[in-house]
Amino acid sequence: MRRTLFSDFFMLFLFITTIPLVLSAQQVDSKLPWSVRMTESEMIRCPESWQLDFQPKLKWDYCHGLELGAMLDVYDAYGDEKIRDYAIAYADTMVHEDGTITAYKLTDYSLDRINSGKILFRIYEQTKNPKYKKALDLLYSQFEGQPRNADGGFWHKKIYPHQMWLDGIYMGAPFYAEYAFRNNLPQAYADVINQFVTCARHTYDPKNGLYRHATDVSRTERWADPVTGQSKHTWGRAMGWYAMALVDALEFIPKHEAGRDSLLDILNNVAVQVRKLQDPKTGGWYQVMDRSGDKGNYVESSCSAMFIYSLFKAVRLGYIDKSYLNVALKGYKGFLNNFIEVDKNGVVTVTKACAVAGLGGKVYRSGDYDYYINETIRNNDPKAVGPFIMASLEYERLLSYEQQQKQDTLVVSRDGTGKYRNIQDAVEAVRAFMDYTVTIYIKKGVYKEKLVIPSWVKNVQLVGEDSEKTIITYDDHANINKMGTFRTYTVKVEGSDITFKDLTIENNAAPLGQAVALHTEGDRLMFVGCRFLGNQDTIYTGSEGSRLLFTNCYIEGTTDFIFGPSTALFEYCELHSKRDSYITAASTPQNEEFGYVFKNCKLTAAPGVKKVYLGRPWRPYAATAFINCEFGGHIRPEGWHNWKNPENERTARYAEFGNTGDGADTSGRVAWGKQLTKKEALRYTPENIFKENSNWYPYK
Known part of the structure; x- marks a missing residue:
């Protein structure tokens, strides 16, 4: 049926008016892990997965990819099929049999439209539906025509010529790396690495070690410094996107790939700056990082969740020193105390998230300090919810490690009599760089x-x-x-x-x-x-x-x-x-x-x-x-x-x-x-x- 303005309005009205009824009818068990509680709360608020990110109509958007990807991680950890089915429902709604995607237009060349494709890797593995493979190939083909600067860096969008945003690295590079890994395209890794390195070079501020929100290589935008091309400030969430992109993409880039060490160097610098700027009172991070503590600035939930997740994961995978675990733990406990609210039904809310921030555009965004601190703040923004779920999973994994006794034995059995059915799952349950021995006992x-x-x-x-x-x-x-x-x-x-x-x-x-x-x-x-x-x-x-x-x-x-x-x-x-x-x-x-x-x-x-x-x-x-x-x-x-x-x-x-x-x-x-x-x-x-x-x- 063709959509009309009236039908869109009606759907929004229906969506908004039914939320209180849904919330009053369903409860979330407070004994469940935080990752599950947050996931179930979102499923109550948004009965249909396409409704995430406050959407009144179908949209192929990076927020859906972020949050549904986190939910698939919860399914992988705890096995609740209703969570998996919730994510699959979005993919099934959006992806057509020929692999085309509702609300996706390749020739827009927007990196923001790539990120949701990451959920299709796992959904294709589980369903074997060829339409998902076709959709993955379609999204990958965008890289072939994506406009670039002379140094190979992707434009953030076609409508933003010569601009590289830290956000855009997260939107594109992890998908690019995973597609190359799964499809045996080793020649693509150099291009993935170049996106990180080029963006870092253009956005790095040598005065404080931080990375600015974006750069305009042509230096023609009003928000761009006429000498460096950089935007005016380091936006917390932009650096959070970049940190998550690093830890996620590194998983798929082979250890001996030329240039991979450059990504580890960048990640370690990010970790240094994040530790230095952690708010001692709340354990979180400020909306404008290079003006931390200044009047009007505030500790913001989405960037805080992103940094916590990135530090937990980077320590677990051995990318950064183990001492950063204390930074992540302080951040996570502070997040629970400062950003999490639970109602009488156990439904969880994440508070104090910046709704959106960008640069330029039709309604011009200057990128100055007042702009960032005055953007809308809202609850349950997917850009805070998704990283909080992922950070919670990392924390819960850490707790499971600490509960293991030394000389522990993990049992793997195909018939379900062990804790794990697959050997890889047992290996992934082993903590990084242990100083004691764990035995994985594998039954016949x-x-x-x-x-x-x-x-x-x-x-x-x-x-x-x-x-x-x-x-x-x-x-x-x-x-x-x-x-x-x-x-x-x-x-x-x-x-x-x-x-x-x-x-x-x-x-x-x-x-x-x-x-x-x-x-x-x-x-x-x-x-x-x-x-x-x-x-x-x-x-x-x-x-x-x-x-x-x-x-x-x-x-x-x-x-x-x-x-x-x-x-x-x-x-x-x-x-x-x-x-x-x-x-x-x-x-x-x-x-x-x-x-x-x-x-x-x-x-x-x-x-x-x-x-x-x-x-x-x-x-x-x-x-x-x-x-x-x-x-x-x-x-x-x-x-x-x-x-x-x-x-x-x-x-x-x-x-x-x-x-x-x-x-x-x-x-x-x-x-x-x-x-x-x-x-x-x-x-x-x-x-x-x-x-x-x-x-x-x-x-x-």
Whole structure:
């Protein structure tokens, strides 16, 4: 039905007049966590999710994306399906079968219209409705035509030429990063990083370390400084948007991506300024940060919630020092005392939020001090509600950590008898940088998931109930959407001091290309009694200087099924070749002495496999040694291959000592392979192999 002015007015009238009836009829349980209480309160105030942000009609708006995204986080944490369905209802209402979106016009080139798309990633995952994927692709296509400045920075909107706003970074960059991550577009990360860095460069005020609300690179707007192009002040919420954008986008940008460190530097500077300007009385932050405490200024709820959330999350993920946790805790407790009201029915209200603030426009906004402090203040603004929900979830996660006892055990079970059904959920329940050990006990079952142990997780043991019946599996391979080898992993271990025991890690992709089962980047990793199943490139030891121990493990594959630059000791393992090819492909750095060391291992092969090399050098200084191992007859007499590059024969460091079996005869070995003396073989001890940087002796 075509909308008319009368119908819009009628809908607004109906919306407003029914709110008191709804509120009087429903209650919120005060025993629930704050994140749930706030979510349920909003659902009472706005029975239809499109009504959020005081909307009388359908609107595709960043506020809906912010608040509904927070609600989906609540669903992920607590599993209440009515919350999930509330968010899905908005997406279902707004997105059409062809992927077009009501009230979205791509050619407006407004970054504000991108943010709501973030909820579609999870909704598409859960519903598998192709219209959501089409909508995601449509929103992503906006970046292709988004107007830019000469340095690549996006204009905030087409109607605001040459302007970059801190707000706009939040509206676009986290979606951009997540889309690139989910769709294997590594070339996009540099552009995402550039948006942050360029905006920071243009808005940074060296006098106080803060970032101004916006910049006009052309320096023609009335609000812009004629020399710097910057707006006049640091608006609290603008810096809050920017802080949230940093912590959210960093989750999707790979750790080793060039330029990622720049984002961490910016985030750490933001944290320094936020700590410095925290109001000692309320724990919150002022509407105009560079005029904190001045007459007319006030502590504002939306920016306060944004900073609290950003600090909590940044500490949890290891982006900033743990000392900032105290700042976040003070802020959160102050928020509850100063901005939260609860009525007799338990319905929660967030107070004292700036409704809106901008620059320029038809009704001109000057961006001076009086402008910011005189903008409308209202309750339950989504820009305060959403971040408060997210901050509450971070706080509630922290409480769950503190309730765990040392040497705690988290149980994972597919049948629901454990606390977690997925291993990743248990990993995410582990606190960052713990100084005690947590055990994740995984019951028998097949866990099809792409598991990542993040870099901030350490001192964790993942223990399976049965090495053959506790199976982590996935099926990515390098030829899926041009994925490349290094993103095909089933399990990726970025954290250090992690142990895996008695479980199977499998990449069960068809033999159509590289397909990694285990990808390691952390240091001091142990694998005990585990099985690694795959074909080409089963185990990738992916980080220089890292140290790994595999003991009593079964490892199978076809080509180069153990490869990479790490130092790794394999003891009492079975290496099973499924095809005539190569076992190892080390890329040991020149300055590392050992590389791969195999001691007391058994080399076996599938029926009909008769021509297997011990290894070939992926990089010139590859180092691999087999000591006191049992070789089957499938090992070729030459032993080693030069990867069709004679130059590698001068640099590769291949060695053997004391091996037995049909394939251990060294009389036919290549001349450039080394046969160790007994004295030389004695150097291959765990103490020597693992001494890099700090002594690590995993047998303690």
